[in-house]
Amino acid sequence: MKKNNLGKLLILMLCLPFILMGCSQSREKITIVGSSALQPLIEQAGNDYHLAHLSSNIVVQGGGSGTGLSQVQAGAVEVGTSDVFAETQKGIDAKKLEDYPVAVVGIVPIANKETGVKNLSIKQLSDIFTGKIKNWRQVGGKNQSIIVINRSRGSGTRSTFEDLILKGKEAVNSQEQDSNGTVKKIVNSTPGTISYISFPYANDQNIQKISINHIQPDNKNIPTNKWPLWSYEHMYTKGKPNKATAAFIKYVLSKKVQRDLVPKIGYLSIHEMKVTRDSQNKVTKIGN
Incomplete structure (x- = not known):
């Protein structure tokens, strides 16, 4: 019996790191749903982020901006992605959401x-x-x-x-x-x-x-609105994001992603824009 107990203890000790890793991954799971236009960027950023943060588990799905906004408002996902401002969508209370514009498309x-x-x-x-x-x-x-x-x-x-x-x-x-x-x-x-x-x-x-x-x-x-068909890409959270979600959003807004990954995939960094556009599609020159 003692030998059996010792064997079980050894097996438990060997498995413990993997059990803890699994728990860590569960704690840091981030589900992101919404805009298919933003999906290629968030998928690649999520893959890159995971390589540097092995405990992260970032799940990215499409479904459209309306789905992303309704899902995040309901608390079903950590992030809802959208090509449009939340305040323009029926049934969405934008005041309860935090807006993080991460790119222009x-x-x-x-x-x-x-x-x-x-x-x-x-x-x-x-x-x-x-x-x-x-x-x-x-x-x-x-x-x-x-x-x-x-x-x-x-x-x-x-x-x-x-x-x-x-x-x-x-x-x-x-x-x-x-x-x-x-x-x-x-x-x-x-x-x-x-x-x-x-x-x-x-x-x-x-x-x-x-x-x-x-x-x-x-x-x-696009930066000067010479090509008029463009929109901001938003990541929305319900209220302030949890620690893991905030860290990933910070990564997407980092110089590394904005300078290298964003243009590589075909987007524009928000820092490249010479104009802004509000939820009513009014375009204003930056600096005015």
Whole structure:
């Protein structure tokens, strides 16, 4: 019996470090849900952070900005990510949330390459997405019906696009998709399609990025608002974050991430901006 007890004690001592590590990981689990536009950055930042903080366990999921905001408000997740300001969303009490803008992301209209169109005016874009223009021939392209692919309601990318392009007009009834990646695949493979995605997803040579008023969709045109389709990427917490969550947000806002990782993946650091935009889409020059 004594030998058996000694053996059990030795096994327990050998396993203890792994048990403690498992407990530590459980204590430091951070669940982040929301914007698919921000997902590539947070996933990569989470992986890099874990390499330096092995006890961390960062779980990143999409679902859209509306989902992120509602989940964090309900206390179901530690962080809700969003392309839009919380105060613009119905059912969200922004006063109970802490806002951490962590990047700026551009949005670009994309079309199937077969359409023959590379540039549109803001009015033409609006007329296409409200159903007024129905054929690519009307905007200089092929004699081909236009198929609009929209993002799902609750998508921050959709909210930004409609606020800035449609300006209150009702969008045409169309197929809706809940992620940037799915939209890109559909436009890539389906003749006549048009949609919009965030810049980090727009690296496929098989899709046609559409310039607006002959301004190229490029990160260098965003800081001065020359390219008008952009939004802040927010990380929201319910009240003050816990210690583990605060440490990860601090890491995302660090010089290392803002200077190196943010532009590498296709975003802009918040420190690059020469203008600001409020929740009502009013643009103000920084320094005024």
